[in-house]
Every structure is written in structure tokens, then in C-alpha cells.
Amino acid sequence: xxxxxxxxPKGGSAGAQYTVDIDPKRAGWTYSSLRVVELAPGGTHTxxxxxxxxxxxxxxxxxxxxxxxxxxxxxxRESVFAGVSDFAYVxxxxxxxxxxxxxxxxxLAGAKCERRLPARYGPAPEVPVEDRGSxxxxxxxxxxxxxxxxxxxxxxxVEVITPGGNWSSYPPHKxxxxxxGVEAELEEIYYFEIDGPNGFGYQRVSPSREGGSDVLAEVxxxxxxxxxxxxxxxxxxxxxxDMYYLNVMxxxxxxxxWRICFHPDHTEGYx
Numbered sequence: 001x002x003x004x005x006x007x008x009p010k011g012g013s014a015g016a017q018y019t020v021d022i023d024p025k026r027a028g029w030t031y032s033s034l035r036v037v038e039l040a041p042g043g044t045h046t047x048x049x050x051x052x053x054x055x056x057x058x059x060x061x062x063x064x065x066x067x068x069x070x071x072x073x074x075x076x077r078e079s080v081f082a083g084v085s086d087f088a089y090v091x092x093x094x095x096x097x098x099x100x101x102x103x104x105x106x107x108l109a110g111a112k113c114e115r116r117l118p119a120r121y122g123p124a125p126e127v128p129v130e131d132r133g134s135x136x137x138x139x140x141x142x143x144x145x146x147x148x149x150x151x152x153x154x155x156x157x158v159e160v161i162t163p164g165g166n167w168s169s170y171p172p173h174k175x176x177x178x179x180x181g182v183e184a185e186l187e188e189i190y191y192f193e194i195d196g197p198n199g200f201g202y203q204r205v206s207p208s209r210e211g212g213s214d215v216l217a218e219v220x221x222x223x224x225x226x227x228x229x230x231x232x233x234x235x236x237x238x239x240x241x242d243m244y245y246l247n248v249m250x251x252x253x254x255x256x257x258w259r260i261c262f263h264p265d266h267t268e269g270y271x
Contacts, residue, residue, distance in 0.1 A: 006205060006215040010222030017045065019105075020224060022189060024112065027226050031154060031250035032187040033110035034224065039063070041103040047096055052110040053117065053155055054090040055145055057246070059193070061104015067096040068119040075124070076104060080244040081161065081195050084129065084142050087122040089152070094119065107191070109145070111155035111250030122150060132168075139168035147258050156186070156249040156258055162201070162237040169233030171266035174208045175259065176229035178252070184259040186251040188227040190235070192219040192243065199241030206231045231263050 008022065015021045020036035033052060036059070037045050047054075049067075056065050058076030065072045065088040072088040090096045092113055098106055128143040143149045145157040162168040175186045194200060203225045205215045213230035217223070237243035249258070 006213055006226045007217040008224040008226065010220065013224070019222065020191065022224060022226070027187070027189070027228070029187045029228050030252070031112045032189055032248050033108075033112075034189045034191055034246075034248050035108040035110070036105060036191070037098065037108065038105050039098065039100045039103050042101060043103060044097055044099040047108070049090050049092050049094045049096065051092055051112050053092050053113045053153055054096070054108050054110045055122075055155065055157060056088045056090060056096070056098060057107045057109060057144070057157075058085045058087070059105040059107055061100055061102050061106075063098050063100040063104060063106060065090070065096060065098055067091070067094050070119050072119075072121045080159070080193050081242055084124045084127045084144070086124040087144060089117070089120045089122065089150075091116045091119055107246060109155060109157040109246070109248045111152070111248075113153035113155070113250075115153040117151065117153060133170070136166050137168070137170055138163060138166055147256050152256065154250040154256060156256065158247050160235075160245050160247065162235060162243040162245075164195075164237050164241045164243070165239035167234040167236050169235040172204070172206065172231040172233040172263040173260040174229070174231050174263070175251075175261070176208060182259060183261045184251060184253050184257050186249040186258070188232070189248040190225040190227065190232075191246040191248070192223050192225075193221045193245075194219075194238070195242040195244070196240070199243075200238050201241075201243040202236040204232070204234055
């Protein structure tokens with residue numbers, strides 16, 4: 001895919017209900033979706049899950065989520081840089097309503113799936129948090145819906161905070177082939193927010209095969225990058241401006257797992 005197809009600037013996928021609205025048709029693939037809805041104080045939003053499972057993740061503010069006859073109170077957070085958030089899982093074929101007394105922004109990370117799991121609450125204290133890399137490659141990973149942290153059918157989703165001036169998604173890696181025990185085929189969306197006014201970062205996706213995906217994008221808050229295939233990384237944060245990204249992944253594998261292959265030209269000296 002071309003750079004213009006892979007880079008989705010803020011507002012580039014907006015619709016009547018969402019400031020970001022990336023579904024499989026828009027992305028040109030089969031499984032992964034991302035929506036961002038903004039609610040004014042007292043606002044509500046109702047959506048139908050359809051053939052996808054969804055996680056409602058507060059980016060800014062708190063809300064209640066009603067789904068399958070259950071109600072979940074999400075405390076949320078002041079911003080994505082303030083810390084981990086709680087979240088709610090909405091199963092396929094359900095109708096859900098998000099309501100926020102204070103208003104806010106809420107991500108809906110989705111994946112086309114087969115199994116219908118129960119609606120559930122994900123507490124913030126149970127989200128595994130890890131540091132990866134060191135020095136200028138250090139980043140903080142919040143594995144709220146990683147394959148081994150929270151049960152979904154297809155959906156894998158994590159958050160990453162890259163300190164200003166650092167590189168993450170490094171070494172470049174890929175997951176575009178089904179190689180059991182080595183690599184899992186996963187479509188991926190990167191959604192970005194940058195701390196502070198006028199902050200920016202860079203995202204690289206390079207081909208892993210002839211004619212594969214190729215993009216170098218300057219990213220700002222509200223932008224997204226699609227990764228249907230290829231080596232992705234590094235993700236580079238402007239000095240003085242921490243960078244956040246939400247990764248949404250799903251694929252055709254019978255087993256839900258995150259298995260990646262590092263670029264052989266960039267692993268020497270990696271810490």
C-alpha cells in the first residue's frame with residue numbers, strides 16, 4: 001500500500017459519529033478496527049457491535065458502559081499520559097451505550113471475531129505494565145488487552161508511552177506471515193497522541209516483500225498509521241514531548257498470540 005493509504009491524518013477518517021473511524025473496509029483488510037468518539041458533558045453514544053468484539057478504553061475522562069444487560073463504571077483518566085485506565089469489553093452481536101457525565105474521548109478497539117465472550121470490566125490495577133529497552137530505546141508498555149493478559153477471541157490491544165527523544169517499536173519488526181511458533185499474521189493500527197502543544201513524532205513502515213507497505217509519516221495527536229504488512233518501527237518521539245500510541249491488532253490465526261520477527265539488519269547492539 002502507498003503512503004497516502006497507510007497514513008491517516010487527524011480527521012482523515014472522521015464521520016458523523018467518530019473523530020477516527022477505521023474499519024476493515026477503510027483499511028483494506030479483514031479484522032482490525034478503531035473508532036474514537038468524543039462526548040460532551042452529559043453526552044451518550046450507542047453502537048452495535050455487529051460481527052466484532054470491542055474494548056471501550058477511556059482516553060480522557062470517565063464514563064459508564066452498558067452492554068448485555070450489564071453496566072460498568074469506568075473511572076478513566078485525565079489523559080493518556082496520566083496513567084493506566086480501566087476499560088470495558090463488549091462482545092459481538094451486542095448493543096452498547098457509552099454515557100459520560102463529565103464528557104471525554106473514548107477509543108473503541110475492535111476485531112472481527114467468531115466467539116461471543118461475556119461483557120466484562122477490566123480494572124486498571126490488573127493491567128500489566130512493563131518497560132522495554134533501555135537508554136534512548138526505553139518505552140513503557142501497558143498490556144491491557146495483550147494475548148496473555150485479557151481474554152478476547154481475536155483482539156489484541158496495548159498502549160505504549162515513548163519518552164521524548166526516545167525510539168520505540170525498535171528494532172523494526174513484523175508479523176505478516178503465519179509461521180507457527182515463530183510469527184503470527186496480524187493487521188495493526190497505530191493511533192497517536194503527543195504530549196504538549198505542537199508536538200510530533202515519526203513512524204516508519206518499510207517493505208518486508210516486493211511491493212510491500214512503505215511509509216514514513218510525521219504524526220501528531222489524532223493521527224493513525226495502518227500496518228497491513230511490513231517492518232514497522234522505529235516510532236520516534238520529539239525531544240521534550242512524550243508520545244503515546246494505541247496498538248490494535250487482529251488476524252486469522254486459530255490461536256490468539258503476538259509473535260513477531262525482528263529485522264535482521266537492526267538487532268546488533270539492541271538493548
